[in-house]
Amino acid sequence: MPLPRFDRLPDDRRAAILAVARAEFAEHGPEAASYNKIIEGAGISKTAAYHYFDGRNDLLDTVLDDVKARLLSALRVWVGTSTPERFWAELRAGAARLVTHLDEHPDDRALAPAAMDRPDDPAVTKWVSDVVRDGQALGIIRTDLDPALITAATAALLRTLDGWALSGHPVGDAEWSLLAGLWGAR
Structure with a gap:
């Protein structure tokens, strides 16, 4: 589950972050995808990323929940x-x-x-x-x-x-x- 700050982002910003993460996880696999590349590709700082997610696995869980939805x-x-x-x-x-x-x-x-x-x-x-x-x-x-x-x-x-x-x-x-x-x- 993403942290509450992620849910407070505008819909288009949340969607953009998830799209970058989804693409990285899809290309490299859930185990090998780089959290740093996702952060960079989404245009957010590492500090901001940790305000949105508890880490890479939390982001992966959020992406997989989004895919299921x-x-x-x-x-x-x-x-x-x-x-x-x-x-x-x-x-x-x-x-x-x-x-x-x-x-x-x-x-x-x-x-x-x-x-x-x-x-x-x-x-x-x-x-x-x-x-x-x-x-x-x-x-x-x-x-x-x-x-x-x-x-x-x-x-x-x-x-x-x-x-x-x-x-x-x-x-x-x-x-x-x-x-x-x-x-x-x-």
Whole structure:
């Protein structure tokens, strides 16, 4: 979590600092990126950097949280659907938007695996929970299991499919059927 002074910066300044950091972490990897190069590239002093972040790892955490938020934004908030066909169409459309976002933002693509490995984010859990609730209401997703269990299993499978796609494997009908099988979908 960034320090409170970072949150008080104007939105465009925060975004600029995160963009420089995201690019450096994406180019050199989360372990090898230089905190000093990020500070220099962002045009801030080392003193100012330590007023915004507790150090390099704090900045990395902030960048990865931002990447995760950007990915969720590409997915969009799940809005309930009215038919099973619409449900699947919306799920596939969300996946397509995510792929498009990653194609257009290579820094996010490079950091997505590290962002996905972070502890569950309440916003991610809510998105998956909303999908599950909608699917259950439509009779697509089984209701004989505790909602928390089917939500956790769905989130785990989606993370696995995301990692599969990020490693260059296509996600097609077979992979979608894996999700349908988990859900007990017809």
